[in-house]
Ligand code: ADP
């Protein structure tokens with residue numbers, strides 16, 4: 017070191033004592049902070065570099081992190097970074113995002129990093145893949161040229177396959193030619209086939225923004241132009257795309273995606289229930305000539321590896337994914353779209369508890385890029401942000417191509433009673449018959465899986481209950497068993513009542529979708545009927561097939577839970593019957609009314625999307641309820657204004673803050689003891705109130721007894737530091753657990 021340097025820095029300057037330096041490495045494990053490792057001085061590791069480091073006896077991948085090193089561990093005790101991994105560095109805005117999410121949700125930063133590094137395999141250099149191609153002598157043999165020996169029929173087929181198509185892996189080639197692997201091997205040995213290295217697996221087709229989209233209606237075009245402009249100029253900003261169902265919101269934000277592609281940047285579209293997005297994908301491919309890269313929990317390991325790698329290298333131009341896609345390491349993200357922004361599935365409830373819409377906005381702010389939130393029924397949070405000027409709004413007030421919004425009617429079940437043990441009121445039955453006669457389709461919506469929500473003993477009234485949870489067991493007749501919808505416990509229907517031993521005397525109470533299907537089959541034996549619920553569908557492919565068969569009118573009556581509510585476009589569907597419109601209104605949930613409004617509005621929006629007008633019947637015992645009235649009158653904004661006024665009066669979100677603290681233990685006394693300790697140590701400060709402890713509505717879940725606290729604070733109070741301090745002060749026994757949920761959406 018030159019002497020002048022030391023003089024300038026004065027006595028504080030620490031001279032490097034050895035040719036080694038430390039660097040902080042964050043590991044994708046539930047750890048609160050990075051650990052220090054040693055690197056040789058000449059291997060300068062900039063933050064973001066992926067490295068492999070020793071941890072205990074293992075070698076684990078991690079990321080060189082920013083920030084001050086932890087000097088508590090003396091240098092000579094540090095372990096050395098083992099290897100620098102072959103991947104582009106994790107970008108600074110993603111590192112800041114990970115730290116931000118960890119601080120906000122109070123999750124360990126390593127646990128958040130793990131969501132960004134969900135495919136450790138992708139950090140290894142990609143395996144080479146070989147495929148068989150025709151060699152020159154193979155081509156000659158196929159032509160029968162020269163002095164080549166005549167080919168056996170099997171060999172002939174293999175060569176012919178390659179003459180007509182691209183190079184293929186040996187196993188695929190053998191399968192296509194209908195022969196054994198030995199035939200292919202033989203041809204390789206003879207030199208009639210040659211091996212070529214193929215990048216085939218990792219090639220990501222590139223969407224083409226230059227392709228013309230459909231001609232847009234004037235208000236669509238105005239919104240599209242506006243969004244595209246935002247993307248082209250760049251910079252952070254949130255735009256709500258507020259359009260009625262069927263107004264063409266997707267086509268409009270496609271224009272924003274096209275603009276991101278034009279700028280050579282990446283785009284991310286978050287969708288709820290991605291598995292059901294087959295219709296979305298074909299529309300995307302139609303618009304851009306190539307599919308997007310998908311990211312959701314049903315991908316194979318190989319698909320993940322390829323996808324992650326393509327995202328970090330910037331080759332994946334557009335990613336369409338479920339909430340976890342938000343943590344992908346984009347090389348140059350230029351736009352985020354959150355479709356159906358009000359959807360509850362954006363809230364992740366276990367592991368790192370976060371809301372993907374809210375975190376999408378944070379990510380965009382840190383990256384300095386625009387976000388589009390799309391919905392026909394925006395959340396109250398978003399509407400309030402529009403009204404205070406934090407977000408902009410673009411409106412699409414009418415359906416595409418002159419289609420009308422459906423007519424919505426309440427069916428008062430106190431007057432129009434269904435027959436005994438039946439669940440469809442006479443006017444709805446008549447409307448169904450009429451729809452079938454007209455050659456149109458109907459949707460019956462009931463947000464209850466299984467046959468019946470409750471099964472009880474006729475002799476003694478005993479209710480069949482889950483052994484692990486405070487919940488009834490639900491009969492699933494298709495599967496022939498009883499199931500708990502909270503923990504997955506399943507058992508056969510008992511032969512005798514567990515309480516009074518009466519044989520086979522169980523009665524189903526109330527309807528689930530399966531029971532409704534039974535009633536439809538009895539009433540309309542000719543109608544082609546299908547049930548769509550998460551447990552009746554065997555994976556995303558089955559779901560896509562069912563959607564396809566409804567769209568092509570192979571089904572007359574579709575019976576479904578909430579998974580039918582979203583996004584689908586069925587041109588011949590003109591009647592929607594909501595079997596129990598009151599279902600979501602019970603219980604003290606803060607958002608019960610808002611959520612019911614959104615769900616039923618979405619369901620109603622399935623009717624009459626093409627030329628034919630749609631009708632919706634809401635079966636209800638509460639026709640005067642504000643939610644039912646708002647649905648019938650179509651006055652969404654008045655409903656939202658009333659909701660907002662009520663929340664403001666009680667200081668509830670978005671006008672105040674909430675955080676939940678759930679303590680649990682294997683037994684009730686243990687849970688009570690921990691809860692009591694927390695209650696004694698509860699924070700006391702102005703603007704913040706601690707409610708509880710109270711037994712959670714799901715007092716026992718998966719065998720654990722649960723108690724809840726709710727922290728309610730003014731908007732200007734930062735609750736995380738208060739919670740952190742509270743948690744630090746209470747000693748928690750080893751078998752107890754504490755879960756923190758910032759901005760809770762579930763109060764169970
Ligand atoms: P939303 O998401 O607002 O409910 P969609 O984007 O699903 O509406 O559009 C509804 C239907 O109308 C889709 O089948 C879509 O392809 C079609 N559509 C919307 N806008 C146009 C347009 N400008 N030209 C052609 N078809 C359109």
Ligand code: ZN
Nearest residue numbers: 482485500503
């Ligand atoms: Zn259970």
